[in-house]
Amino acid sequence: MGIANESRQEEQNMREEHHGAGRYWLIWGLLLVLTVVTVVTGRIHIPTWGLVLALVIASTKGTLVLLYFMHLADHRGANRLVFAVSIIFVVLMLAIPLVDLGTRYRGATPPGSTYSDLQALDIGADAQEGRYGGGIRKEGKTGEESGATKQ
Template sequence: MAIANESHQEEQNMQEHHGAGRYVVIWIALLVLTLVTVFTGRMHLPSFGLLLALVIASVKGTLVALYFMHLSEHQGANRLVFGVSIIFVVLLIGFSLMDLGTRFRLANPPGSQYSDLQAVDIGANPAEGRTGGHQQIQKQGHETHE
């Protein structure tokens, strides 16, 4: 019986129309967060750039779910499922970043910002003086055009 009452209350809430002002404010907040993502993506933030991007994406997703999908107006099981999903997203991001931060430095891929090893160019042949297949093709292309 509680489920029937809950859906009846939700139906009444859906019939109450909200003004467009709330949606405009959320839309502007999403645009600002997108601009922050773009500007911080162009910066070199090796220590917390990934964490910042994931937090901004999570906040944007939460805003969309709460206001454009009307989860802020729902009660009961819908809020519980949304809350548990947010907890799992935080745990997933947290455990992944903790694993990356506590990893043995030599276990990271060569050339990454977390590794002490230099990147290996598979197409390089030091005996011929080649630096790599792609760069060699570009050099040949420039020679023919000159």
């Protein structure tokens, strides 16, 4: 019965409290500004904080939509608790892998990746020259044709 009473109470509170259209226009304007910021920062190369900035902007936009367009700001009790716990879990699910990646020792990141300062190995050219036991020979001749005699 507690849940049914809570929903009746929320319904009664929402009938008494009507928000004008100005609130929605303001939130819509904020969402448009954040979208423009996302596009502008996406075209700029920000090597260290680009991902964090994009995640903060996306999380802010999602929170605005949840709070105002889905009326979560008007609700009380369990709905807010579920929202807060889900935000905490999203932050943890993003932060833990990023911290792990940022604190790895040098040998754990493959050479040539964006997170490594080691040079990438270019074995394609070496393999074609025959240095690694295969590939294409430049002369196109076998050992016998190049002047070696059988005894």
